[in-house]
Amino acid sequence: MKQFGDTARNNSSGAFTMRIVISDGPLGVNWQHASETCEFLGDVFALHHAKGGSDYTDARHSIIYLVNELLENAIKFRVPGAIRIDCSLEDGNFELTVSNDTAPEVATRFQALIEEIISRDPGELLIERIEANAADESSSGSGLGLLTLMNDYGARLGWDFSSSTSGAAVTLSTHAALTLN
Amino acid sequence: MEIKTGEYNVWNEGSIIHYEGTLRLSGTDAYQPILELMQTVLAEKPQNLVLDLTQLEFLNSSGINLLAKFTIELRKHPDLPVKVLGSTKIPWQSKSLPNLQKLHKGVELVIV
Numbered sequence: 001m002k003q004f005g006d007t008a009r010n011n012s013s014g015a016f017t018m019r020i021v022i023s024d025g026p027l028g029v030n031w032q033h034a035s036e037t038c039e040f041l042g043d044v045f046a047l048h049h050a051k052g053g054s055d056y057t058d059a060r061h062s063i064i065y066l067v068n069e070l071l072e073n074a075i076k077f078r079v080p081g082a083i084r085i086d087c088s089l090e091d092g093n094f095e096l097t098v099s100n101d102t103a104p105e106v107a108t109r110f111q112a113l114i115e116e117i118i119s120r121d122p123g124e125l126l127i128e129r130i131e132a133n134a135a136d137e138s139s140s141g142s143g144l145g146l147l148t149l150m151n152d153y154g155a156r157l158g159w160d161f162s163s164s165t166s167g168a169a170v171t172l173s174t175h176a177a178l179t180l181n
Numbered sequence: 182m183e184i185k186t187g188e189y190n191v192w193n194e195g196s197i198i199h200y201e202g203t204l205r206l207s208g209t210d211a212y213q214p215i216l217e218l219m220q221t222v223l224a225e226k227p228q229n230l231v232l233d234l235t236q237l238e239f240l241n242s243s244g245i246n247l248l249a250k251f252t253i254e255l256r257k258h259p260d261l262p263v264k265v266l267g268s269t270k271i272p273w274q275s276k277s278l279p280n281l282q283k284l285h286k287g288v289e290l291v292i293v
Contacts (some may be wrong), residue, residue, distance in 0.1 A: 002291070031207055034205070035203075035205050057270070058272050059275060061239075061271075061272040062272065064239065065239075065241075065273060067239060069242055070240065072207075072241065072242075072243075074224065076207075108238075126280065127280065127283050127284065130246065130249040130250075130284065131253065131284075133246060133249075133250065134249070134250045134253040134254075144242045144243075144245065144246050144269060145241070145242035145243075147212065148242050148245060150274075152276040152277045152280070153276060178188070
């Protein structure tokens with residue numbers, strides 16, 4: 001098992017929690033699942049946090065942006081298999097873990113990207129990456145979602161990689177924590 | 182010009198480009214038609230340019246990358262006044278739009 005960044009989970013067993021598993025059934029996992037899932041979790045957790053007003057709007061938006069970015073990554077980089085989503089909220093601390101299997105070579109490339117992301121100032125690296133993407137037509141802008149989360153949303157991110165149960169793939173869990181206003 | 186779906190709508194009125202709805206496309210290729218619309222407006226050599234985002238409720242990081250890429254292109258037109266309009270009611274705009282000014286000092290950011 002390899003760990004990077006902030007993987008600590010601070011919410012207690014008394015926290016408000018929800019688990020969603022997007023199963024890789026006959027209909028398949030597709031892009032639309034990211035938006036449907038993030039909207040649902042945004043509604044449920046924001047309402048638990050605040051009954052209305054700007055606190056509700058801010059919390060809902062931050063949760064939707066966070067869940068969507070991590071699910072987009074999971075859908076893009078996974079190998080066949082389920083995507084598991086665990087959320088919890090306690091005293092304004094929202095914690096999210098997204099787990100999925102990925103190919104070993106993809107995991108290795110991603111670890112190199114993570115090492116760069118966590119060793120630099122996210123604001124500086126964000127601008128640097130955008131400049132590099134603009135200069136290279138073929139660049140997909142990978143890493144920008146994580147950098148916007150860290151820099152624009154103050155999200156604390158962590159990752160762990162372990163062998164999948166079948167052994168052929170790598171199970172990646174991405175952990176995120178956000179302080180809601 | 183107009184790109185309209187059930188989720189979002191992007192169109193221009195002269196040199197004002199309007200964005201409306203939720204933009205959550207899968208990457209650079211998926212955003213290409215929107216980038217082309219923006220580039221077409223720019224190619225018409227307008228006196229000024231406005232990106233009106235006040236109705237754009239959500240934009241994913243690939244979409245933020247699109248705005249950033251276009252902003253970098255605008256540096257080649259240093260005399261073109263550019264205004265980016267945002268809304269305080271839409272949280273992502275106050276969080277992420279200031280990045281555009283870091284890329285191009287000529288961008289005037291108005292979030293009201």
